[in-house]
Amino acid sequence: MLDALFEFFFKYRPLIFEQGDFAFRAPWTGGLAVALAVVAGFVTWRSYTQVRGSSRPADRVVLAVVRLAAFAVLAFCLMRPVLVLSSIVPQQNFLGVLIDDSRSMRIADRDETPRLQFVQEQLATPEGGLRAALNERFALRFFGFSSETDRLDVVDGLDFDGTRTHLGQALARAHDELSDVPLSGLVVVTDGADNAGGELEEALLPIQAAGVPVFTVGLGRESYERDIELGRVETPRRVLRGTSLVTDVVVTHRGYAGRPVTIQVEDEGRIVGSENVTLLRDGELQTVRLRFTAGEAGPRLFTFRVSPQQGEMVTQNNVRETLIAVDDRRDKVLYFEGEPRFEVKFLRRAVEDDENLQVAILQRTAENKFMRFNVDGPDDLAGGFPRTRAELFQYRGLILGSIEANYFTPDQLRMISDFVNHRGGGLLMLGSRRSFAEGGYAGTPVADVLPVVVGEPRGDGQDSFFVEVAVEPTRAGATHASTQIADTEERSAARWRELPPITIVNPVTEVKPGATTLLTGADSDLVVLAFQRYGAGKSMAFPVQDSW
Numbered sequence: 001m002l003d004a005l006f007e008f009f010f011k012y013r014p015l016i017f018e019q020g021d022f023a024f025r026a027p028w029t030g031g032l033a034v035a036l037a038v039v040a041g042f043v044t045w046r047s048y049t050q051v052r053g054s055s056r057p058a059d060r061v062v063l064a065v066v067r068l069a070a071f072a073v074l075a076f077c078l079m080r081p082v083l084v085l086s087s088i089v090p091q092q093n094f095l096g097v098l099i100d101d102s103r104s105m106r107i108a109d110r111d112e113t114p115r116l117q118f119v120q121e122q123l124a125t126p127e128g129g130l131r132a133a134l135n136e137r138f139a140l141r142f143f144g145f146s147s148e149t150d151r152l153d154v155v156d157g158l159d160f161d162g163t164r165t166h167l168g169q170a171l172a173r174a175h176d177e178l179s180d181v182p183l184s185g186l187v188v189v190t191d192g193a194d195n196a197g198g199e200l201e202e203a204l205l206p207i208q209a210a211g212v213p214v215f216t217v218g219l220g221r222e223s224y225e226r227d228i229e230l231g232r233v234e235t236p237r238r239v240l241r242g243t244s245l246v247t248d249v250v251v252t253h254r255g256y257a258g259r260p261v262t263i264q265v266e267d268e269g270r271i272v273g274s275e276n277v278t279l280l281r282d283g284e285l286q287t288v289r290l291r292f293t294a295g296e297a298g299p300r301l302f303t304f305r306v307s308p309q310q311g312e313m314v315t316q317n318n319v320r321e322t323l324i325a326v327d328d329r330r331d332k333v334l335y336f337e338g339e340p341r342f343e344v345k346f347l348r349r350a351v352e353d354d355e356n357l358q359v360a361i362l363q364r365t366a367e368n369k370f371m372r373f374n375v376d377g378p379d380d381l382a383g384g385f386p387r388t389r390a391e392l393f394q395y396r397g398l399i400l401g402s403i404e405a406n407y408f409t410p411d412q413l414r415m416i417s418d419f420v421n422h423r424g425g426g427l428l429m430l431g432s433r434r435s436f437a438e439g440g441y442a443g444t445p446v447a448d449v450l451p452v453v454v455g456e457p458r459g460d461g462q463d464s465f466f467v468e469v470a471v472e473p474t475r476a477g478a479t480h481a482s483t484q485i486a487d488t489e490e491r492s493a494a495r496w497r498e499l500p501p502i503t504i505v506n507p508v509t510e511v512k513p514g515a516t517t518l519l520t521g522a523d524s525d526l527v528v529l530a531f532q533r534y535g536a537g538k539s540m541a542f543p544v545q546d547s548w
Helices: 002-010 014-019 030-049 057-078 116-122 129-135 167-177 200-209 342-351 410-421 445-449 489-498
Strands: 021-024 081-084 094-100 108-110 139-145 149-152 183-190 214-218 227-234 238-240 243-254 260-267 270-278 286-294 298-306 319-327 331-337 357-366 369-373 397-400 426-430 467-469 471-473 502-504 516-521 527-534 537-542
Touching: 030 057, 094 167, 116 129, 129 139, 139 167, 149 167, 167 183, 167 200, 227 298, 227 319, 238 243, 243 260, 243 298, 260 286, 270 286, 286 298, 331 342, 342 357, 397 410, 410 426, 410 445, 410 537, 426 445, 471 489
Parallel strands: 094 139, 094 183, 183 214, 238 319, 331 357, 331 397, 397 426, 426 537
Antiparallel strands: 021 081, 139 149, 227 243, 243 286, 260 270, 260 298, 298 319, 357 369, 467 502, 471 516, 516 527, 527 537
């Protein structure tokens, strides 16, 4: 109603005025118009201020305002007001068309037709309705996007098989490629499911600054009454054959609160793991932990799926796939121990059946005398701890037992730091009278690598520190793969409570910023197990003298 009334008085709809620019086309200048308006106002003021008789001042003011308004309308008309609208010269301006190439475009959720059918009918060929209409005015440039964005020569070559949708990356790529041509806008044809992360607003900032409009063509439904979706799946990219994996899968749903479902993981069609879970409230993200073993070597495509439920409208999002490279190689770990202790025997027994792990043991028996176990040849570690980076860097992991810092040369200490920081190896330091602060590691490069704060040794004349403590996992340790000692978290927690106390001679109570504590002493602030990422590798501290 108001739009029609506006159009009656001003000839055009309000939208036309919003898109156009208002201007005057009178032959004289604006200064002359202002001068005439001042003269007219002065004459009007003089004529009414000199009027006498029975008129009141208020009457004269009203009459003056009416006359001035009439002069203003007349002056406005004499200025020849015009509305300037910009028009596009056919085929002289470019239009970027971005087409979603992700797997979700295959979903048939409206009139039982897949979302990709709109693209095939309207854009795939020059005869398509939408493409033909746009071709009349613009030079079209097509892009296909999912996890990556590619320029398209032909639209019908899309396979709609992308596993992720990155809207921000697609907009930035299209804008960059078309920045050197007159760009009228970007058209995004998508179902709107941006699940690749990243800030969409950041990608839009340079586009908005350039004044390029973005138009969206939405496909499919915005939401479903009943649906289960498997979201993010976190898996390592590369593992050893036979590795036991603990993987987190994010599940969300609508309309199935309280329903028990089974999530399975398959290795090339063979079920290798499953977990029963009861779904939480609608829309609430739920993390499910799955355990399985990478048994076959080579690139393995693992499929995570939940069975379609009764009444579920879309089932394509019930499946997620991830590729893991399973290596059939033998990783080498060096365990350097400074004195005879039971840990050596326990460790050898624990890994003797693992074909993909070789633990070379170097045990000091006297000054400059060593025993070697499980080494490659007679010359391997014959001179003790490696003295060159080439010799040390052949290992993937390093365990330091009861060995004092003074045993190492300054270059060897730096070499251990570089082993973690640059080579990407793993370092584990065990507790003893010759490790951590008691071993003189404070201020050394090795102390920088460790996840715990290594202070100065106790020098107050007190007796040496010695305590037996029961161990309990922290909140992070209750879910971390390295501290899972049973097939479920509940059974793992129960087993931790059943284990006997351990002996600690290193009073380590503080971890560094960014480090994670996995195990602590029950009813104490002693750190039992902590880890952190350091450069390209990782480090762990286990300040325990006698473990289980």
